[in-house]
Amino acid sequence: MLMLYLLFVGVVIIAALVFAATAAQRLQTDVEDADFGLAQAIALETDAALHNAILTVEQLAQHPAVINVDPEGMEDLFGDIAMARSEINLIYRLGADGLMLFHHPIGPGSTIGVDFSFREYFADALQVDHAVISKGRISPTTNQAVVTTVMPIRDQDFNFLGVVATNIRLTTLSETLGAIADEHRSADEFRVLISDATGQVIAAQDPSYLLTHLDDTLPGLSDDALAGERGTQVIADQEGEEWLVSFIPIPSAGWSVVVTRPTSSAFGTMQSFYRGLMLAIGVFLLGGLAYWLGLSRQVIQPLQRLADFSQAISYTDEQAKPHRRMVSTLSLRSDHIGHLARSLSRMERSIQQRFTELQTVLDSSKVVVSSLHTQEVLDRILELTSRLIGADMCAIVALDRASNSFRVQASRNLSVDYITRLSINPAEPRSPTMRSIRSGQPVHISDTSKEETYPSLKARAQKEGYQAVLAVPLPAKYTPPSVLSVYFAYPRELSEREISLVWNFANHAAMAIQNAALFARSDERLQEQTRRLEALVQSMSDGLILEDLTGRVLYCNRRLCELAELTPEEIQRYPASQVRERLISWVADHEACKAMLKEALRQRGTWSVDLSLDRRSPPLTLRFQSFEVTDRQGEVVGHGRIIQDITRDRALDRMKTSLIATVSHELRTPLAAIKGYASTLLAEDVQWDHQTERDFLTVISQESDRLSDLVTDLLDLSKIEAGSLIVERTTCPLHELIENAIYSARPAVGEQLQIHVEPNLPAIRVDSRRIEVVLRNLLENAAKYAGPESPIVLSARREDGQIVVKIEDEGPGIPEELSHSVFEPFVRLDDGLSRSAPGAGLGLSICRGFVHAHGGEIWLEPRERGVCVSFSLPLIDEIEHG
Secondary structure, three states: OHHHHHHHHHHHHHHHHHHHHHHHHHHHHHHHHHHHHHHHHHHHHHHHHHHHHHHHHHHHOOOHHHHOOOHHHHHHHHHHHHHHOOOEEEEEEEEOOOEEEEEEOOOOOOOOOOEOOOOHHHHHHHHOOOOEEOOOEEOOOOOOEEEEEEEEEEOOOOOEEEEEEEEEEHHHHHHHHHHHHHHHOOHHHOEEEEEOOOOEEEEEOOHHHOOOEHHHHOOOOOHHHOOOOOEEEEEEOOOOOEEEEEEEEEOOOOEEEEEEEEHHHHOHHHHHHHHHHHHHHHHHHHHHHHHHHHHHHHHHHHHHHHHHHHHHHHOOHHHHHHHHHHHHHHOOOOOHHHHHHHHHHHHHHHHHHHHHHHHHHHHHHHHHOOOOOHHHHHHHHHHHHHHHHOOOEEEEEEEEOOOOEEEEEEEEOOOHHHHHHOOEOOOOOOOHHHHHHHHOOOEEEOOHHHOOOOHHHHHHHHHHOOOEEEEEEEOOOOOOOEEEEEEEOOOOOOOHHHHHHHHHHHHHHHHHHHHHHHHHHHHHHHHHHHHHHHHHHHOOOOEEEEEEOOOEEEEEOHHHHHHHOOOHHHHHHOEHHHHHHHHHOOOOOHHHHHHHHHHHHOOOOOEEEEEEEOOOOOOEEEEEEEEEEEOOOOOEEEEEEEEEEOHHHHHHHHHHHHHHHHHHHHHHHHHHHHHHHHHHHHOOOOOOOHHHHHHHHHHHHHHHHHHHHHHHHHHHHHHHHHOOOOOOOEEEOHHHHHHHHHHHOOOOOHHHEEEEEOOOOOOEEEOHHHHHHHHHHHHHHHHHHHOOOOOEEEEEEEEOOEEEEEEEEOOOOOOHHHOOOOOOOOOOOOOOOOOOOOOOOOHHHHHHHHHHHOOOOEEEEOOOOOOEEEEEEEOHHHHHHO
16 A cells, blocks of 8 residues: 555656656756857857958958068058958068068057067968967057957968968957847846857956956866867856856857856746745645555554564564564454454464474474484484474384394384394284385374284383384385384374374485485495505505695605605605705706706696706606696696606616617627628639638638627527526536636636635536526626736635625726616626727626526625626525425
């Protein structure tokens, strides 16, 4: 009703305001049109006067007396014009240099000979070939406010000869403006001004405004009035009075005519109309208000109180008490309001009862789903079931797949004996539990003492102390079938609403049970996946470190700890930058490496840097790879760093390079010798004696053997590297192997060799050819690198079930930094020792492979001078017992 009343009042008021606004707009338009008409008349009159002035100077600029600066001719000419045009108070001629050549009239304040080139109109005339109009100013010749029309004078070749100009008295324009304004309406109601493009007043009804600025008279006037635009504006003067301003342009001069009048007089009629309208609206509103107050007191306020009461139904008793007292008062009325109040009271009692039940279910559901641990969820379900319906005992009975029977999974206030003994066969047709599962509906027995169809239930109920039972199925998809059983100590007939209430709660409970079961499964799987992933990452041969955006270490694997020589606990305490600093501290050029790594860390995306840890023992070459860790939205959440040990890869690269270089050199040398001697023997122009030919053939045979040995070494090395070396063991004495090795060694060891073999050494079961190669290679190395003057000692003894053989010399020895790599393929000691020693660098590598194939070991023993290489071979009985 309030809305209808307000709608009616609103329509009436809006209609009145629309009418008033339309009338006001029409009145304002009429006022503006009148002002525009006045301004238009003034603009036309002023434009005509300016046009005549411009036409006058244009004609003067073509007159011979003016062009030729004839004073007598100009005196007559200028005098005639001055007499004909009263608004002109000075006519003059300026030379090309701006000097005053002549002016009329000539009075005591003559300015002939004065330089006027500084005048703005003179500068403008230099640039154009048409007449221009100057800004308003005080003429120094006549000492009057004037505006000047100027025409440049040019000869036939367009050379500038000066200007001819006329000064127009601004008082004349003001008088003309006032006369036009007087013809339209009383002058005290409005003001008329003419301004130039700069805002300077050129003409005004009041001459005191001449050459003042519009801002002084009309502050806040928009730039449109100065830019030759047509429009209106309401502004306030310095006294705070508002004026309606209308302006219109004078095209020929770029001036504007401005008509102003007080808004109080312009819109006086409209304001009177508004006051009358507001008075009528006020009377209308007062009458409507009186009607509304009566209606509100008898109808609307009681309805509002009843509406508030309906909203207060959900409040607590204390909050709803005032609303109930109010409704009780209204219910005593005999009209429709009283009938509505009585109906709301009955509805409030019913809703409050339902609301209490629903709130209990919702609160119970929140508590149930607050945990994901199965046993805790079951216990909370039983606790809330007892509170929800006032049960004395309750239990959750679920299928036990091990025994294929339904047993108590969780209980409340039931005895241990009952829990232990209860076992329900799934095929039992009369059990409330099985009937509930098969039907999917609650099964209620209000008095177990009268239950004759299921004698075992009656006996169990008497023993446990309950007389009523309600079995509600729990919907299960990921858990075994189960039932929520509710027991009462006394017979109880549950209403449909109470059964429905328990059933709804059971559905919430079933979801909580399934959530807990799914959580247990997913948690178990997640833990298993985490363990697998952890094992995988920890088993990586590369170091891995994960850090967040602040540089804090989140995770690192075992290999990273080994490379940094830190424990996992120590790394977790360090920032990632400190771990990187520890790694690069082993780089020779530490500062340069630090700067390079710092520059790389500024890059985004994936990048890698190789670092040579030369100061570490043993030296390592690491590849530092970085990648960004992002979330599902692609946002960077951290960085991963993989530290890969590429020492062996670099060694393999060097090995390949060395293989190509060494094999090429070692093959080319004997081939060159064979080719040379063979070509010599085949030469037809030389005859060689028998001894020379034999010597040549001997060299060819030796070089062929050298080639064969190199190929054999490469084949043996490939078998060792591939793990396909086959050892053919035979039993032979050690001294035979030593003698064969000495005989085949090149260069020959000769008398410099000293042999110290422990007497009565047992025979060894080895591949004799392979062990002879080991002995020969070691002897050859000693002979090549130690020199002919150094003694070579070969010793053998029995030690801990094996034969230990040593070959030592007193040569320059092996540098300490190379001691760990001499057994690698293609490693030669030329740079550290003798550059003339031949060989492919395969000898010690083949020795190591052959010794390892026999189950022995080979090593360097520390010496202050020379080299001592030792190797061990198991004895026959050790091999047989093994």
